[in-house]
Amino acid sequence: MDYYNELAAVVAAEAEGDARWLTLRAPRVAAAVRPFQFVLVRVPGGGFTLPRPLSVTAADAAAGELSLLVKPVGKGSAALCALAPGAEVGLVGPLGRAVAPPPDALFVAGGIGVAGVFFAVAEACRRGERPRVLFGARSASQLFAAARLEALGADVTLVTDDGSRGEAGLVSDRLPEAPPAVVACGPRPMYRALRERLGDAVPLFVLMEEHMACGVGACRSCAAPAAGRPGFYFAICQEGPLVDAAAVDWQRMGGI
Amino acid sequence: MSVPLDVTVGGVDLRSPVILASGCAGYGAEWNGLVDWDAVGAVALKGVSRNPWPGNEPHRVAEAPAGLINAIGLENVGLDVFRAEKLPALADFAPRVVVNVIGRSREEYREVVEALDEEPRVDAVELNVSCPNVTGGGMAFGANAEGLRSLVRDCRDATAKPLWVKLAPLVSDVVPCARAALAGGADALTVANTVPAMAIDVEARRPVLGNVYGGLSGPAIRPVILRLVHRIYAETKAHIVASGGVDGWEAAAAYVLAGARAVTLGTVLFQNPNAPREVADGLAAWLERHGFADLSAAVGALQQ
Numbered sequence: 001m002d003y004y005n006e007l008a009a010v011v012a013a014e015a016e017g018d019a020r021w022l023t024l025r026a027p028r029v030a031a032a033v034r035p036f037q038f039v040l041v042r043v044p045g046g047g048f049t050l051p052r053p054l055s056v057t058a059a060d061a062a063a064g065e066l067s068l069l070v071k072p073v074g075k076g077s078a079a080l081c082a083l084a085p086g087a088e089v090g091l092v093g094p095l096g097r098a099v100a101p102p103p104d105a106l107f108v109a110g111g112i113g114v115a116g117v118f119f120a121v122a123e124a125c126r127r128g129e130r131p132r133v134l135f136g137a138r139s140a141s142q143l144f145a146a147a148r149l150e151a152l153g154a155d156v157t158l159v160t161d162d163g164s165r166g167e168a169g170l171v172s173d174r175l176p177e178a179p180p181a182v183v184a185c186g187p188r189p190m191y192r193a194l195r196e197r198l199g200d201a202v203p204l205f206v207l208m209e210e211h212m213a214c215g216v217g218a219c220r221s222c223a224a225p226a227a228g229r230p231g232f233y234f235a236i237c238q239e240g241p242l243v244d245a246a247a248v249d250w251q252r253m254g255g256i
Numbered sequence: 257m258s259v260p261l262d263v264t265v266g267g268v269d270l271r272s273p274v275i276l277a278s279g280c281a282g283y284g285a286e287w288n289g290l291v292d293w294d295a296v297g298a299v300a301l302k303g304v305s306r307n308p309w310p311g312n313e314p315h316r317v318a319e320a321p322a323g324l325i326n327a328i329g330l331e332n333v334g335l336d337v338f339r340a341e342k343l344p345a346l347a348d349f350a351p352r353v354v355v356n357v358i359g360r361s362r363e364e365y366r367e368v369v370e371a372l373d374e375e376p377r378v379d380a381v382e383l384n385v386s387c388p389n390v391t392g393g394g395m396a397f398g399a400n401a402e403g404l405r406s407l408v409r410d411c412r413d414a415t416a417k418p419l420w421v422k423l424a425p426l427v428s429d430v431v432p433c434a435r436a437a438l439a440g441g442a443d444a445l446t447v448a449n450t451v452p453a454m455a456i457d458v459e460a461r462r463p464v465l466g467n468v469y470g471g472l473s474g475p476a477i478r479p480v481i482l483r484l485v486h487r488i489y490a491e492t493k494a495h496i497v498a499s500g501g502v503d504g505w506e507a508a509a510a511y512v513l514a515g516a517r518a519v520t521l522g523t524v525l526f527q528n529p530n531a532p533r534e535v536a537d538g539l540a541a542w543l544e545r546h547g548f549a550d551l552s553a554a555v556g557a558l559q560q
Binding site: 051212217224 | 279280281282283286287289290302308310311312313314315316317318319320321322323324326328331474523525526527528529530
């Protein structure tokens with residue numbers, strides 16, 4: 001496999017609400033990475049045994065740069081959010097499967113989940129398409145990088161639980177009539193609601209997340225319960241992170 | 257001129273004392289492109305059982321201070337798929353191949369060891385008698401000296417391959433276990449497996465791991481394992497593969513001085529896939545600085 005272990009320089013660290021849009025100079029990974037793939041980023045400062053898996057949100061092969069959208073949810077992500085231009089951070093990638101989204105797929109993002117679909121939306125726009133994106137969050141402050149998403153030229157609908165921006169409600173209540181397919185990245189309750197609303201008629205693909213260690217399928221840490229194989233699991237880093245929702249045994253995901 | 261790193265461990269000639277640790281190493285090929293295989297003497301492949309094991313419920317890993325707690329649960333593809341798909345993928349692989357073997361009964365261990373005896377690509381078998389994450393196997397054998405001796409003997413009789421035994425660290429005295437494994441016919445001892453441990457998420461008020469308990473690895477356990485290596489070497493002079501928290505050449509050198517002939521790298525790979533190269537180079541430079549002609553000259557070479 002073509003993986004690269006690069007020491008990346010932070011080119012820019014821009015605020016997106018309380019998240020950060022980090023642009024890193026990592027020429028080999030930037031040239032190779034495709035939508036839905038991720039990198040394992042080593043948290044600087046010591047005290048962290050595990051690297052953090054992060055979706056590559058944008059990549060510019062010509063500039064040798066890639067971008068990550070990081071929300072501080074724990075000590076590791078907070079340390080990454082504190083990176084300033086000029087700092088260096090180690091990363092390995094591109095990891096996970098590069099998958100082409102189904103034609104005319106509707107993209108659905110929940111909160112920081114926009115990080116997982118942004119690259120695919122950007123690529124579709126670059127091809128001259130105008131992909132539909134349904135982007136929801138609890139409130140306006142959690143609609144991370146919404147302006148960047150709109151600037152891509154996609155057909156973006158913003159939705160907030162509290163109506164502080166865009167339409168009020170949940171993304172699952174705003175689904176258009178019979179989309180050909182849905183590609184979603186967000187919290188598990190959002191996936192549950194999408195599964196319920198879409199039923200079996202519409203193919204649903206979701207980005208999976210789990211504690212991860214190696215990123216290459218060796219250690220079997222990032223397990224997700226496999227549908228049709230009672231008791232067994234698949235490795236998210238290897239089969240995903242974008243997987244057909246029908247491949248996941250949602251009962252064993254605790255019903256969500 | 258750097259000091260050669262080749263060394264014989266438990267009947268296996270290694271070109272480097274750096275071994276990728278079972279579990280972290282997967283089936284070897286996963287690390288292609290990230291690990292510099294030229295620096296690696298052997299890969300200890302993931303534990304293989306007779307039938308596929310599904311592994312534990314997530315979460316399977318939790319970060320710990322200077323370490324990692326895992327409860328993978330020995331997920332593996334089982335003997336048949338291992339032989340049909342995983343071993344052939346290592347046909348052109350330069351490092352030695354050590355296959356870790358797991359079982360829920362003595363018969364299962366023996367059956368897998370017997371089958372691997374027919375595989376030319378397998379250079380050694382490592383009996384895992386010390387995994388903390390599964391019930392009814394693993395550790396149950398590792399904690400009882402007589403049970404261990406007789407399990408090792410059964411497996412010894414089932415294969416002509418070099419036989420290594422991976423010991424449990426958390427026993428009241430490791431030396432009787434080491435002696436039992438050697439009496440059963442072990443050629444080398446891997447010291448040691450992970451240390452039983454736990455993590456709790458205080459906001460969720462739940463154990464982090466799906467399996468509740470797991471095994472601690474990484475630098476956190478290194479001083480504990482270093483003592484075990486020193487004890488076993490002092491008492492038995494056995495061939496020892498030190499396994500526990502090597503994150504650089506200094507840790508590897510300490511293990512060699514304590515009596516190890518090789519070291520495994522596991523948890524460090526997640527932070528630094530280039531660690532095997534760094535450890536091999538650092539170790540060679542250290543041997544040269546201290547005037548050792550080769551690696552075996554440094555084994556147990558603490559100043560009196």
